[in-house]
Amino acid sequence: MNDWLTTILIFLPMVGALLVWLLPLPRHMVGSLATLIALVEVGLWIAAIERFDFSSGSLQLSQQTSWFSEINSSYHVGLFAFSLWLVGLTVVCGAAACIYAWWVGRERPRAYFGLLLFLTGSVVGVFAAQDLLLFYAFFEAMLIPLYVLIGVWGGAGRLRATITFVVYTVAGSLLMLAAIIVFGLQQNTFDLTQMGTSTNDWLFLGFAIAFAVKAPLWPFHGWLPDAYRESPAEVSGLLSGVVSKVAAYGFIRIAITKFPEPVKDFRALILTLAAIGLVYGSLLAFRSPDIRGVVAYSSLAQMGLITFGIFAVNDLGLDGAVLQIVNHGLLSMTMFLLAGMVERRTATGELSLLGGMARGRPALATILMTVGVMALAVPLSSNFAGEFLILAGIFQQGWGWAVVGAVAIVLAAMYMLRLISAVLHRDVGPAVSDAALDLRTGELAVVVPLVAVLLVLSAWPDAISGHSFEQGAGSTTYTTRMPGP
Amino acid sequence: MISKPHVDWFAISPSLSMLGAAAALMMIAVFWPKASRRAASATVCGAGFVAAFVFAILVADKTPNGAAIIADSIFRDRWAATAQIIVAACGLVAVLVAYSEPMREENIAEYYVLLAAAGAGMAFFVQAANLMTLFLGLEWFSIALYVMCAIDIDLVGSLEAGLKYLVIGAVGSATLLFGSALVYGATGELSFDKIAAAGHANDSLLVVGLAMMLAGFAFKASAAPFHMWTPDAYQGAPTPVTAFMASATKVAALVVMLRVLLTAFPQEEHLWTWAVAAIAIASLAVGNIAALAQRNVKRLLAYSSVSHAGFMLIAVATANPTGARALMYYLIPYCAMSLGAFGVIAARERELGTPVTLENLSGFGWERPALGVSMWVFMLGFLGFPLTGGFWGKIYVFSAAYDRGWWWLIVIGVVFTIVSASYYLAVVRSMFLRESAELQLAPAGGSPPREWLLSKGVALCVIVTVGSFFFVQPLVDVASSAANALPF
Numbered sequence: 012m013n014d015w016l017t018t019i020l021i022f023l024p025m026v027g028a029l030l031v032w033l034l035p036l037p038r039h040m041v042g043s044l045a046t047l048i049a050l051v052e053v054g055l056w057i058a059a060i061e062r063f064d065f066s067s068g069s070l071q072l073s074q075q076t077s078w079f080s081e082i083n084s085s086y087h088v089g090l091f092a093f094s095l096w097l098v099g100l101t102v103v104c105g106a107a108a109c110i111y112a113w114w115v116g117r118e119r120p121r122a123y124f125g126l127l128l129f130l131t132g133s134v135v136g137v138f139a140a141q142d143l144l145l146f147y148a149f150f151e152a153m154l155i156p157l158y159v160l161i162g163v164w165g166g167a168g169r170l171r172a173t174i175t176f177v178v179y180t181v182a183g184s185l186l187m188l189a190a191i192i193v194f195g196l197q198q199n200t201f202d203l204t205q206m207g208t209s210t211n212d213w214l215f216l217g218f219a220i221a222f223a224v225k226a227p228l229w230p231f232h233g234w235l236p237d238a239y240r241e242s243p244a245e246v247s248g249l250l251s252g253v254v255s256k257v258a259a260y261g262f263i264r265i266a267i268t269k270f271p272e273p274v275k276d277f278r279a280l281i282l283t284l285a286a287i288g289l290v291y292g293s294l295l296a297f298r299s300p301d302i303r304g305v306v307a308y309s310s311l312a313q314m315g316l317i318t319f320g321i322f323a324v325n326d327l328g329l330d331g332a333v334l335q336i337v338n339h340g341l342l343s344m345t346m347f348l349l350a351g352m353v354e355r356r357t358a359t360g361e362l363s364l365l366g367g368m369a370r371g372r373p374a375l376a377t378i379l380m381t382v383g384v385m386a387l388a389v390p391l392s393s394n395f396a397g398e399f400l401i402l403a404g405i406f407q408q409g410w411g412w413a414v415v416g417a418v419a420i421v422l423a424a425m426y427m428l429r430l431i432s433a434v435l436h437r438d439v440g441p442a443v444s445d446a447a448l449d450l451r452t453g454e455l456a457v458v459v460p461l462v463a464v465l466l467v468l469s470a471w472p473d474a475i476s477g478h479s480f481e482q483g484a485g486s487t488t489y490t491t492r493m494p495g496p
Numbered sequence: 497m498i499s500k501p502h503v504d505w506f507a508i509s510p511s512l513s514m515l516g517a518a519a520a521l522m523m524i525a526v527f528w529p530k531a532s533r534r535a536a537s538a539t540v541c542g543a544g545f546v547a548a549f550v551f552a553i554l555v556a557d558k559t560p561n562g563a564a565i566i567a568d569s570i571f572r573d574r575w576a577a578t579a580q581i582i583v584a585a586c587g588l589v590a591v592l593v594a595y596s597e598p599m600r601e602e603n604i605a606e607y608y609v610l611l612a613a614a615g616a617g618m619a620f621f622v623q624a625a626n627l628m629t630l631f632l633g634l635e636w637f638s639i640a641l642y643v644m645c646a647i648d649i650d651l652v653g654s655l656e657a658g659l660k661y662l663v664i665g666a667v668g669s670a671t672l673l674f675g676s677a678l679v680y681g682a683t684g685e686l687s688f689d690k691i692a693a694a695g696h697a698n699d700s701l702l703v704v705g706l707a708m709m710l711a712g713f714a715f716k717a718s719a720a721p722f723h724m725w726t727p728d729a730y731q732g733a734p735t736p737v738t739a740f741m742a743s744a745t746k747v748a749a750l751v752v753m754l755r756v757l758l759t760a761f762p763q764e765e766h767l768w769t770w771a772v773a774a775i776a777i778a779s780l781a782v783g784n785i786a787a788l789a790q791r792n793v794k795r796l797l798a799y800s801s802v803s804h805a806g807f808m809l810i811a812v813a814t815a816n817p818t819g820a821r822a823l824m825y826y827l828i829p830y831c832a833m834s835l836g837a838f839g840v841i842a843a844r845e846r847e848l849g850t851p852v853t854l855e856n857l858s859g860f861g862w863e864r865p866a867l868g869v870s871m872w873v874f875m876l877g878f879l880g881f882p883l884t885g886g887f888w889g890k891i892y893v894f895s896a897a898y899d900r901g902w903w904w905l906i907v908i909g910v911v912f913t914i915v916s917a918s919y920y921l922a923v924v925r926s927m928f929l930r931e932s933a934e935l936q937l938a939p940a941g942g943s944p945p946r947e948w949l950l951s952k953g954v955a956l957c958v959i960v961t962v963g964s965f966f967f968v969q970p971l972v973d974v975a976s977s978a979a980n981a982l983p984f
Contacts, residue, residue: 148882162929181917206687
């Protein structure tokens, strides 16, 4: 069982997708089957946590089978402690997306739910792959469902959004492919656990640009506003909550561990881009005219912050980054779902047309308020813990970076409070009719568990930040704690 | 008294079984009752390809060490046999795709005669061991293809396609023949290995001959700048013919090209590797950039096949064992994707009764999901996405380029792959992201024909495309044992 658990985690959703596509189920059964599969997947992940030994930083639950032995590429999957948390984020968000889509009743359900499950499976695959070509295969496989999910079920501007999204990501990922091929052939293996490090700047840039597009980091974020605005709400949530985290994972697992020298050379550049993204994203979020825009640009800012943590390349920063990845994933999933729920009631996300929704809608008000306050990193929230760790980590690289980060936290308070007040408070907006209901049971069933997880993390952030990397005996250099060669 | 050489009938059995099918079909064309002629001729033609497929596997199995046979005129080795396996499989799928093609009843048996004859010619061509058999094989399958392009006289453009292909193809053949004559003049030898052994390195006559032969092969492989006939011929020919041309012809041309270059011209390697690399880059550039502007899907795929010729020529240019293996492996998913994609286009064409453009593919993916998803798989495969053999094909080709130290070829290949994403995804976009209500064209009437055979053929192509991703190593083993027959 232990050998197969990771494989099952990857392929259960994919097999589920095939079932959903091929079984001649009646329309109303499709959503429930998909939800069931997504929930079983969460259960499997909990089983994986039980079997996981967090005191060891080594690769666990791994399995290896020869695949393309000619070029020393194999099917090798396994989990490190921090990748286990990312997998958890993925399966939880995937399940939330399935339940919400089921509640909303998407058109063409078989195709839709199949693609959602396929997306979940391929993201889990990215986090579990220990072979570079396998990693790339899953990395690209993610794009296939996203392309259709945005392009078919998206809003009015969906065609433009898909094209921009695909052009950015394909360009980035094919550059990475070139880097992977050259790197793997140089090392004579594609197995991440056996590859040595490289000092080649070009290879590093090939990887870094692909991840920078996926994250996105400023100035590679051109696809972000359209894609996040035009997608169905749960797909936007998955994009910003889960898919963008693939980039953070790539930075941790590949860029930092395999390219220590280039990381030193390019650290200042990457931190500068992250800092610009952090401030610029926050300002745009503050000026954004609609809910999705606020959440989308806050994602840009948060990815900048996470990049800060990663490229601090020390214990504090990395622990904080992993915690913040999970926090932001859950928060932006919830925020996008809430945005979708508000849009369903008012047919618009324009902040100028909204307002006064708190009156008579206590559940919506409570949840939006809770999530919003967490997102602005109020003390005692898990977001606060994550951002504090990141800032403490980046402070060791230079106090200037920490100042930028602290300023951005103030900006986060500005845009989040603006969002909350524009939706919930002020006068009742023209688009808000009295008939617009409070959150219904089905919606609460999605959002409340997500908020509950966030509250648990707020109470015990150490569950993630203290269990992501090997707890070395006072080791302060990152290399001893990273999953090395 | 002419002394007859010993004839190894078994070695030429793949070619003979297709030729036998062609002969039987010619009788059917005359004697079989019209009512069931279509079914009978398709069955016989399919049986010929199946027999060739089986014989080629047997020959490959029983020939661990290759050798030139029948007075050193043809090779019996795994390189040729593996190519024959692919050609025979392409022919079989082409029969499935062609079955419901609306063609005149009186021409139907002749169509299959030509298909079987073209297959036999290709099977002979890939075995060629001297300049005579090389040219004989080339003309054999080319002439069959010229007629096939023009066979549907009711189809607008079919005759034009055939004529263009004939004229330009004849120039290509003549160039190859002239080149062969110069090579013979320089060395006094016909057999490939004796040409190499003659040791006339840097003889200008030989080099000019080599260049002309290269051009001749590039014509057949539709590599730029010798690709001018490709878009017109692919667009104008009946779609099942296009499917066969795009797949099997490429197999024959590229496989023989690599063999001739390695066997006959090892001393000129420093020249032809660069020349082939230049042709490869030109093909990548021309194919990918021109495809961006196309609206007609057959024409778009024609340019895509030019660009894939470029990818496979990278493998040829490396002139190392990895390159040979990569070429043979790449051909397997490539043929499946080409046949399948043109098969799907044929289905849409029969449904609408007009040429298929990006516009009138709208909504196709939702109307006929099985074919739509198949087309999606083929497009992603052409693009080199994971879950298709196209992914490993490209990686393997790039790793061959890396082995030679040509990392810049990898960069060029990747850049043009990025370009190609635009037009391959445009096809997917038309099928799935646009509603059929946008389509300003009524279907030809009635529900679309079921076309059981065509959908089975397409399904087979999907299985090969996806299967070659998951079972890459067994296929690479086959490709390596084939490549071991080449002299490195």
